[in-house]
Amino acid sequence: GDLAEEVDTIIIGSGPGGYVAAIRAAQLGQSVTIVEKGNLGGVCLNVGCIPSKALIEAGHSYEKAQGNDELGIKAENVSVDFSKVQEWKSGVVQKLTGGVQSLLKGNKVNVVQGEAYLSDKDTVRVSSENNSGQSYKFKNCIIATGSQPIELPNFKYSDRVIDSSGALALEDIPEKLVVIGGGYIGIELAGAYANFGTEVTVLEGEKRILGGFEKQMSQLVQRRLKNKGVTFYTQAMASGVEEKDDGVTVTADVKGEEQKIDADYVLVSVGRKPNTEELGLEQIGVEMDDKGLIQTDKEARTSVSNIFAIGDITDGPPLAHKASYEGKIAAEVISGEASAIDYLGIPLVAFSEPELAAVGYTEDEAKEAGFEAKTSKFPFQANGRALSLNDTDGFMKLVTRKDDGLVIGAQIAGPSASDMIAEVGLAIEAGMTAEDVAMTIHAHPTLGEITMEAAEVALGTPIHSM
Numbered sequence: 028g029d030l031a032e033e034v035d036t037i038i039i040g041s042g043p044g045g046y047v048a049a050i051r052a053a054q055l056g057q058s059v060t061i062v063e064k065g066n067l068g069g070v071c072l073n074v075g076c077i078p079s080k081a082l083i084e085a086g087h088s089y090e091k092a093q094g095n096d097e098l099g100i101k102a103e104n105v106s107v108d109f110s111k112v113q114e115w116k117s118g119v120v121q122k123l124t125g126g127v128q129s130l131l132k133g134n135k136v137n138v139v140q141g142e143a144y145l146s147d148k149d150t151v152r153v154s155s156e157n158n159s160g161q162s163y164k165f166k167n168c169i170i171a172t173g174s175q176p177i178e179l180p181n182f183k184y185s186d187r188v189i190d191s192s193g194a195l196a197l198e199d200i201p202e203k204l205v206v207i208g209g210g211y212i213g214i215e216l217a218g219a220y221a222n223f224g225t226e227v228t229v230l231e232g233e234k235r236i237l238g239g240f241e242k243q244m245s246q247l248v249q250r251r252l253k254n255k256g257v258t259f260y261t262q263a264m265a266s267g268v269e270e271k272d273d274g275v276t277v278t279a280d281v282k283g284e285e286q287k288i289d290a291d292y293v294l295v296s297v298g299r300k301p302n303t304e305e306l307g308l309e310q311i312g313v314e315m316d317d318k319g320l321i322q323t324d325k326e327a328r329t330s331v332s333n334i335f336a337i338g339d340i341t342d343g344p345p346l347a348h349k350a351s352y353e354g355k356i357a358a359e360v361i362s363g364e365a366s367a368i369d370y371l372g373i374p375l376v377a378f379s380e381p382e383l384a385a386v387g388y389t390e391d392e393a394k395e396a397g398f399e400a401k402t403s404k405f406p407f408q409a410n411g412r413a414l415s416l417n418d419t420d421g422f423m424k425l426v427t428r429k430d431d432g433l434v435i436g437a438q439i440a441g442p443s444a445s446d447m448i449a450e451v452g453l454a455i456e457a458g459m460t461a462e463d464v465a466m467t468i469h470a471h472p473t474l475g476e477i478t479m480e481a482a483e484v485a486l487g488t489p490i491h492s493m
């Protein structure tokens with residue numbers, strides 16, 4: 028056998044969970060080793076959050092450049108060089124992954140390239156092309172191996188049947204694209220390509236898209252996408268695909284009727300599964316649920332006390348900031364600090380049009396949790412900045428506890444919802460009331476004023492609504 032190297036903390040996976048945990052553990056005095064089999068930055072930086080937002084932005088720029096009748100802006104001969112878009116997108120990714128590398132180095136984190144396997148409760152074995160097995164004996168381990176797209180049995184991934192990574196890396200703008208799955212990943216990519224002029228068809232199995240958000244919110248997105256020419260089939264089960272040299276024909280059962288749709292590509296975005304199968308978890312007794320998600324407590328600890336798990340491989344929203352948050356908690360717990368996960372303040376965001384964001388409780392969830400809540404709504408149509416941006420679709424709903432006005436949640440649909448949700452997250456974290464938010468002076472005219480106005484609605488004294 029080989030000689031095992033001794034380390035304090037070993038982290039498996041360098042996505043937003045793993046690399047953040049590594050930096051925080053190093054800051055707190057641990058000697059940290061991080062193992063990555065692919066690229067630093069994980070899904071989020073390489074094939075997730077960042078490249079998708081870059082593509083969405085490029086789509087917006089193109090769409091806006093085509094002029095606006097209402098504003099009297101005429102444009103001619105607007106075109107896209109999509110290879111340039113891809114080049115720019117890759118540049119953004121490279122800047123960020125390079126940044127992660129420097130940060131890890133600057134914090135003296137030892138980065139090991141290779142695939143990790145837990146051979147024992149205190150040993151990780153790493154194999155790579157040029158090293159067929161180095162073992163690391165650890166005091167604590169944080170597993171942060173993330174997730175991968177689910178494959179549908181009748182839709183084997185190929186050149187034409189693509190996952191989100193494939194959809195982000197297309198060389199040309201497709202003329203036609205079928206998207207199977209109306210979750211946030213499918214809807215974000217559908218919107219981006221619709222802006223580039225692609226004829227998009229979305230197949231959703233449920234009655235509506237974006238099921239993680241309230242109906243009122245997802246309806247706004249569906250309407251806006253329809254206006255861009257996107258076709259929606261809900262209660263639609265994609266059943267098969269026929270591949271040709273230059274495209275696909277997708278067959279779907281839509282409310283009992285068979286539909287055939289031709290396209291250049293079919294994007295399958297029906298969810299992701301945790302990367303927990305090939306880590307040796309069963310044999311060392313790390314408990315998982317029937318979906319393969321690792322079970323953890325409020326300290327991110329698994330059923331094996333010196334092994335922690337964070338991010339997409341644990342229950343909860345599979346989002347980058349959730350992974351990073353849990354990573355910080357795990358690193359702090361390992362370093363002996365009192366720290367625990369509180370899920371209430373984790374925002375859910377879809378970078379759709381309009382953007383959707385939610386944090387904390389909805390009124391119904393509050394009721395289920397056993398307390399009376401009140402929702403106070405304010406529309407973007409009454410917000411001066413939204414009007415001057417010509418972007419007034421949507422609203423802010425602030426949820427407060429009835430007896431004392433404590434802010435416990437919000438749902439926002441509209442421009443910059445992704446940024447604005449942070450203010451409500453802060454209010455929740457800080458234990459603020461509607462009065463505190465209403466008393467906070469917001470610059471005028473800004474989209475953020477909508478939060479102050481919703482708080483005033485909660486107090487019964489709104490200035491700009493009746």
Ligand code: FAD
Nearest residue numbers: 040042044064069070071075076143173338339345346347
């Ligand atoms: P990951 O980022 O998946 O990283 C896990 C890492 O572990 C990978 O690098 C992998 O190579 C490595 N690994 C796995 N197994 C091993 C092993 N055995 N040994 C060594 N290394 C291993 N989230 C948001 O919050 N906002 C967004 O806007 C957003 N947009 C998205 C868009 C798309 C198209 C996709 C696909 C996802 C998006 N997400 C977004 C989700 C986000 O990317 C994930 O929630 C996040 O990356 C999870 O982080 P993680 O650290 O748990 O794992």
